[in-house]
Amino acid sequence: MFRKLMLLTTALVTLGTSMAAAETKVLKYTHYQPGRPDQPKHAAALAFEKCVEDTTDGSIDVQIFPAGQLGNATTALEGLRLGTLEMAVVHDGGISSVYRPFDVFALPYIFPDHETAYKVLDGAFGKEFADAMREETGIRLLAYADNGIRHFTNSKHPIKTPGDMKGLKMRVQPAPVFISLVESLGASASAIDWAELPAALAQGTVDGQENGVTNIMAASLYQSQKYATLDGHVYSLHAYLIGDTFYEGLTDVEKKAIDSCVVQARDIHRDMTRAQDLSAQKVLTEAGMEVYVPTAEEIAAFRDIAQPAVQKQLEGSIGAEWVSKLLKAAAGAQANSQ
Structure with a gap:
């Protein structure tokens, strides 16, 4: 009798353990910055992990894979669509490979500051854009975060006017x-994946590149780039993405946890990246770069050349609708802040 009771008890414990394991949903989460808490993406990921697991009492197990451990952006986006990956934080260029309208955010010199960008991205335009992306790709865009305001750097000479771009090979x-943005200003453009960029700069394959200070520091690009021009040509984005099939398979409580925790992650990500953007001159100077801050008139000279060229390219590749809507949303956000 005792033996039967022991066997029954063991079976019940095993069954209970198996049921608990079956109920736990694994959320693999990848991003492309080093796995250190001083990196905006990773600090945000750690906060998201704790928030989700605490809020759901462990029914979702968040597993973080930093520094592109699960493959490049194209691989991650395909994984989201196929269901082999649950969540990824991906930069704008990578997203455009599967949803071309995301290119619209590369329209240069459209956001004068972070506050204007947040109003547009967190408002009606951002929601409409995310809904359209989900419908076409099966990837749900949960939140927009900063990838840093993009600036030009190079190893040859200071860039103060569009004419200074001529002859430079830019990644x-x-x-x-x-490519349209850089070539409109007279430089030649080379499309190089992020992981290959430090080597390309060090070897002189290209003379320069354009990125935000967070990425310049994270990849130590300052080691091969002497000159930086803080023109702020593009407000670059990271997007918090989740496979829609996975999301729809969650309980209402789990969906609410994902939705609320991603806002917490987004805000940490934004705050850290924005702080570096605002201290770009100091940070890059201390890293040994020669930093130039253009005047409003000099930035206008870049805008007058680059924006019409990129707008024309965008209207040809993605159509005029999203371009028009973004320009209207940005103008409205600026008007409301004045």
């Missing part, structure tokens, strides 16, 4: 819109 993201 850009693998997205046609960034």
Whole structure:
């Protein structure tokens, strides 16, 4: 009798353990910055992990894979669509490879400051854009965060006017819109993946690149780039993405946890990146770079050349609708802040 009771007890414990394991949903989460808490993406990921697991009492197990451990952005986005990956924080250029309208955010010199960008992204335009992306790709865009305001750097000479770009070989993201941006200013553009960029700069394959200070510091690009021009040509984005099939398979409580915790992660990500953006001159100077801050008139000279060229390219590649809507939303946000 005792033996039967022991066997029954063991079976019940095993069954209970198996049921608990079956109920736990694994959320694999990848991003592309080093796995250190001083990196905005990773600090945000750690906060998201704790928030989700605490809020759901462990029914979702968040597993973080930093520094592109699960493959490049294209691989991650395909994983979200196929259901082999649950969540990723991906930069704008990578997203454009599966949803071309994301290129619209590369329209240069459209956001004068962070506050204007947040109003547009967190408002009606941002929601409409996310809904359209989900419908076409099966990837749900949960939140927009900063990838840093993009600036030009190079190893040859200071860039103060569009004419200073002529003759430079510049690395850009693998997205046609960034090629149009650089070439409109007279430089030649080379599309090089992020992981290959430090080597390309060190070896002189390209003379320069364009990125935010967070990425310049994270990849130690200052080691091969002497000159930086803080023109702020593009407000670059990271997007918090989740496979829609996975999301729809969650309980209402779990969905609410994801939705609320991603806002917490987004705000940490934004705050850390914005702080570096606002201290770009100091940070890059201390890293040994020669930093130039253009005047409003000099930035206008860049805008007058680059914006019409990129707008024309965008209207040809993604159509005029999203371009028009973004310009209208940005103008409205600026008017409301004045």
